[in-house]
Amino acid sequence: MTTVPDTDRLLARTLSACLALVGVLLLARGVDASNAAVGLGDASRDPLSVPRWLYVATGGATIGASALLASFVTDRRLVRRIHRWSVTTPDRATARRVGVAAGNALGLGLLALVVYRGFAGPQIPTVNLAVVFVFAGMRAGLTMFAYLVGNAWPALNPWRAVARRLPNGFVSYPVRVGRWPAVAGLLALVWMETTTGMTKRPELLASVVLAYSVLTVVGAVVVGVGPWFRNVDPVSVFFRFYGRVAPLSWDGGTLRLTLPGMRLVGDDDASEGDAAADGVAANGAVDGPSDVAFAVLLVWELTYSGFVTTERGATVVRALVDVGLPPLAVYGGLYLLGFAAFVGAYVLAARVSASRLQTHRRARELAVQFAPPLLVIAAGYHLAHYLAFFVSLTPSLAAVLAAPLSTPANPLVLTLPSWVSAANIVFVLGGHLLAIWVAHSTAYRLFPSRMQAIRSQYPFVVVMMGYTAASLWLISLPTSPPPFLP
């Protein structure tokens, strides 16, 4: 085996340090600009000190520069060592069983409370357990836990707990369908969240949760618990995909700790042909076009819900409605066309990459193999959009969970200091930077030639720069409630 020259290794390490330094410098510039630009609606809001185009361009340039810097690291063994590093605990099978049982009980209890309080509790969203728990606790809190620590949803999933104890699996799930039902399901759920006002009406939310529970349990009983929750249930697939980013995971019966995002790079030793036949993704997360669509949807739904809640978005919607289109058609059109655009950009990057490289790997395969970094990007966006929301609602969440059957008299929230807006920029950029590294490691896994690996990245980096610019621009805009919606 060829030994990598020591100078190479030294160079790699020095340049990695430079990456951190330059990244911080660029970030610091960007942070100053956006700190002034974003503000949180306080009276003491600083005026914009840098033009918005410059702030957005800085974000895009940071990503491009980081990609270039990452490509300085060409030591295959170093790259492999980073994504393979792990620590495992001794076998904890009993602890796991107990934990799962406790999680099942907790999940069922919370589901019952959500439905009960949604119908019986006060119809004011800020004090109703159903609304606060579903949106602050689950949509924000549990998701953040899923990608920052580990996916706890399979233990908490009440529908799985019920369906598992019933006879199930009467119809075999067609493998060719893949996870497309989950994609459609997530599209539907986010659409409902945006347009039906179920974030403000506890009774509506409780009815939706009840209907969803019935549908899920029936579906799981028909198709089988495993296939249903792995392929069809959008909530489970949502948490599963986000959970791939997290450092903690169950490996057999043991708990394994890896570096964040590194499980997305996949296993070098497995020959992709064998892995695909087993149905286990070689790259550890994504193994088909429906998965690619789901990963892009995770990124898109955050961008879309971010866009329609800004003043600029509201202006666009009003302008389109003035032209004569019905409001729901405007929202739906933006939603679906935007999703198609995001998927299209990504697929185009894969095609450009495949056609310009000397490889027998097809564009479709490249699209699948390079999709896991999208999950890291989605995690960064989610943190940027939801962390402040979650933290500010923590007192309300604590109040409704501490006394679930009674109502707090005066719902409390935490005010957000001004540095939170800067933190959001860091999260968006951080997600992209980690994604660059995951893509870099993946490219090294896929291609024998290092230059080929580097060159394969260019189209994807361009797409990532576009996503970054769009996301940074969005989080710098002032917010306003979306027009024409309940």
Added chain:
Amino acid sequence: MVSYFTRRQVLGTLGSGALAGTAGCLGTLGFETQSAWRDPPLVENRPDAVYVPAITEGMAMFGRTTVGPYGVALTYSYPHRFWTLTGTEFSKTVVESEDSVHLMASLWDAETNTVLPVDSGVTVEVTRDGELVTQEVAYPMLSQQMGMHYGSNYALDGEGDYEVSVRVGGVSLRRTGAFEGRFETPETATFDVTFDTDELYDVPIESPENPGSRGAIPPMEMMGIPVGRAPDPESLPGDHLGRATTGDAVFHAFAVGVDGGDGADDGADEAAARFGDDPYLYVSARTPYNGIVLPMMGLSATLSRDGETVAETELARTLDPELGYHYGAHADSVEPGDELRVAVDVPPQVARHDGYETAFVEMGPTTFTVPE
């Protein structure tokens, strides 16, 4: 970040008491606890007049009683913000984190059902098992639904039983007629109440159809609690000099005992007898849509005849069983054709709820002519 979440999971089981312990840590990071209802968004482009607010809250009653000459009722609603006026400067009182409820006291004369505006307000004291929970002045305030009442936000100590004492310190206004000598002594009305958040949340809360438009939500007529409607101008004694609007308030001016007047108004002779030989000029001020009395103003009047000023006087705040709450003064003589110019020196110093905080502050003078 990970350690914070772990702590949060622990906090969830410990309850909100433990949250107070970490508030200090979060405080150093720049996070502060505040009420989600602290300062709800106002209607955009509020007119400088009475307008329909964005959110209207109902109320529920704790109790109603009679003590001395007073009728007192205690009602409650969600904690909400209000504006207090000092001179012409508004200051907003927002909902604080500790506030649990908005307590309101209505005060009226048990015999005539006339609402009694007291400049200094009433004091509301809340105790539990003899221990003081909170004690605060309930400001005189004006709201479209509650009319003229006294209220403020109060911080209670969770759900349960309390004793609420409403202390009226006596009315120091000028009182005339049957009201003379009444309302001298301070009285306290005590209510035993049970604070239950589920009942609080049964109180209706709505978004009216036309927020921001000029108009008002009609007052909530509740279980015999008078809201303080000003008397019908048709029924007021004296010559009706006219109706004018200033700062969206409605002024009706009257003169009793006009020299050479036709004396056709009802009770003119009676009123003339009561007010003595000198003519009496008075203004009855009320809100434009609900007709609630507008107290605590400083009005001055100038009477001129043929271009020359005959009398300049302040119109004193007076409470009278027939005239209601009015601003009046004696004049040496009032003849038909005289011009009465009423200037607002001090706008109504009463606190306002949403819908009234842009009206009754910039109030220009109005002129009335004594009819032939």
Added chain:
Amino acid sequence: MENTTTEPTEPTEATRTTGETTNGGTCRVCGRTFPETRLLVLHRGVRHPSVLTDAEREAYREAYRAEEEEIRSFRLRALVVLVVLYFGFLFLYAGFAG
């Protein structure tokens, strides 16, 4: 998709002579195909280091070194781009900030 044959096949004409032809070939260990011989050589060295013949190992070392040259020149160009980016943005901020 690529051939997935599990038994090793006879090395083809192209793979015996490294660096001379770029016809590509099929890896005798895992069956993956490559459009260029150079890539096949690198693939063998990276993926199947324990089953290489001496000739294959030598070919890999040569290809690796040749690639090093390419990588060095890429790094130089990338460094130039980074410096231009950095100073470019520095001037933009000096001009527009404040």
